[in-house]
Amino acid sequence: MDYIKIVAPVTISNLSCGFDVLGLCLDIAGDEIVVRKIEEKIVRITSMTGADLPLENQKNVAGIAALALLREWDTDYGFEIAITKKIKVGSGMGSSAASSAGVVFAINELLGRPYETRELIRFAMHGEKLASGSAHADNVAPALLGGFTLVRSYDPLEVIRIDGPEDLFATIIHPHIETRPADARSVLKHTVTLAHAAEQWGNLGGFIAGLYTKDYGLIGRSLSDKIVEPIRGVHIPGFDQLKSAAQAHGALGSGISGSGPSVFALSKGEATARKVGLAMSSVYQSLQLNFDLYISPINAGGIKIHEKR
C-alpha cells in the first residue's frame, strides 16, 4: 500500500465542563488528506486547498505531527501529503486537530500500523502545540478514537474513550469571525477560585456519569462552565442569545465549541437538534451575521478511510 485518502472529522473540545480534557467526535466530513509513499526520505506537503496555510513542514500542523511520528518510527522512504481543508481554521471545530490527527493516522496506515490508534494521539498533539501554543489532546483524541474522550492525565498521557447515548445529536453554529486558538487561550486567567474549580469538577463528574448511564438530563445539566465561558463568551457575537435560543427549543445544554467562536448545543434526537439549529440560525440572521450550521450524530469511529491502494 502506498496511497491512502482519509477524511478527518469535526470535533468539539472542552464541552463546557471539561476545559482541556473533554472532547467529542462528530459525523461531519472534515479535512480530506491524501498521503503517498515516495522514494525520497522526506515529508513534503504538496498542496493545501481551502485555506491559506504554509506548506513548510515546521510551520504546518500536519507537517509537525508527521515529523513527530517519523522521528520515532524511522523509514528509508518518505511521504507526500495533500490536504483539502474543509474545516475552517480558527472556527473552534477542531480544524488543526483534524489535519494533525488525520496525517498521522494516514501515515500509520501506510507504515502497516506499527502503532495502535490511541498511540497516535501524542504525535498529533505536536500539531496542536504549533496551532495554539498548548499541546492539548481534547480534539485530536476524539478525532482519532471517535465518541467522547476524556484526557484523564497529560503526564503520563491517558485517554479514556466513552460511548455517548445513541440518540444524542450536536448542533454547531459557526459565525464567520476568526479567532486564533492562541489568542483565545491568552485571554484566560491563570488562576481560578477553588469554589468555581470544585463546581467544575462536580459538573465534569456528572457529565461522565451521564455518558455511562445514558442520562440525557444529567448530561445537559452538567454542561456548565463558570471558568472559561464567561471570559471567552463575550468575544462571540450573540452568545447569550444563542444559548437562550437553544434552551428554549429543547437543547440539553450548550456552550462554546473549543476556543470558539463556534457554539454547540447537545440535544436528544435529531428533530430537536434541527429545531435548535433553526433557532440559533434566527439569532444570527437577525444580527445579519454570516454563519455555517451543522447538525450531527456522534461519530463513534473517528477518522474514515476513503481509499487505499
Next chain:
Amino acid sequence: MDYIKIVAPVTISNLSCGFDVLGLCLDIAGDEIVVRKIEEKIVRITSMTGADLPLENQKNVAGIAALALLREWDTDYGFEIAITKKIKVGSGMGSSAASSAGVVFAINELLGRPYETRELIRFAMHGEKLASGSAHADNVAPALLGGFTLVRSYDPLEVIRIDGPEDLFATIIHPHIETRPADARSVLKHTVTLAHAAEQWGNLGGFIAGLYTKDYGLIGRSLSDKIVEPIRGVHIPGFDQLKSAAQAHGALGSGISGSGPSVFALSKGEATARKVGLAMSSVYQSLQLNFDLYISPINAGGIKIHEKR
C-alpha cells in the same frame, strides 16, 4: 412507632480528586443514635456519650440538622435524642456527618418517611455547616445513600450515587491528633491555577469512569490531588511515608480522608487492604504515634436501623 435506634457509618470525603464533591460510605460501625417521640413539641438532646460536645440544639450538629428538618415538616410532638459517638470528632472520618445524617434519618423514620432518603441530605448539611463553616454534602450524602456519591451541583443540590466495584476495600489510619474541620478548611487557598484545576477535573472524570467500568487501576491512578493535599498533607505526621507504604504494599492509591488527619488507601481485595494497613501501622509505630486502624469494604446501604418499635 415511637422509638428507633440507628447506626450511622464512617465516610471518606474528597477522595483526593474530588474536593467537596466526592464521598464514600464504609462498613465501619459509627455513631449510635436513639430517637424517641415525646409529647412536648421540642427537640432535646438528652445524652452525648463518647465525646465532649454541647447538648444545646443550636450548638450541636445533630440538633441543628433535626431542627432544619422540623422547620419544614411540622409536627405537634417532639423528639428526644441520645447519641453515642463512636467516630472521633476531628478525625476526618465523617464524625459530624454521621450524627447529622443519622439524626435526620431517624426522625424521618419516626415521621413515617415523608422524605425520600436523598431528600434528607439538605437537612443534614446544616449540621456540616455548624461543624466546618461550610454546608458541604460530601460526607452526609454517602452516609445516607451508601456507596460512592458525587455532588454534581450544590445549587440546586444534585447528588449522584454510584456503586463501586465489589472487591474494593478501604484502609483508614487515624493518628491521634485532632484537626478541627474549620481549621483544616481555613488553611486552603482561595484560588488555584487553571492548570492544576484542569488536571484535577481530568482525574475526577477518570475516577467516575473507573467506578462505572469497575477499572481498579483507573480508580487508583485517578487518586491524585495537587490542590488540597500539598497544603493539608504537611499537617499530618508521616504523611508521605504512609503514602509510600501504601503504594509499596499494593494499594491502588491513597490520600487524605476528608480534611484529615486520617489517611485512607483503596485496594483491590481485603487481603491487600490488610497488608496496606499493616504497612501504614508500621509507619506510626516507628514514629511512636498512637493511632486507630480500620479495614472496610464499601457500605452500599448507608445508615443501618438496629431497632424500632
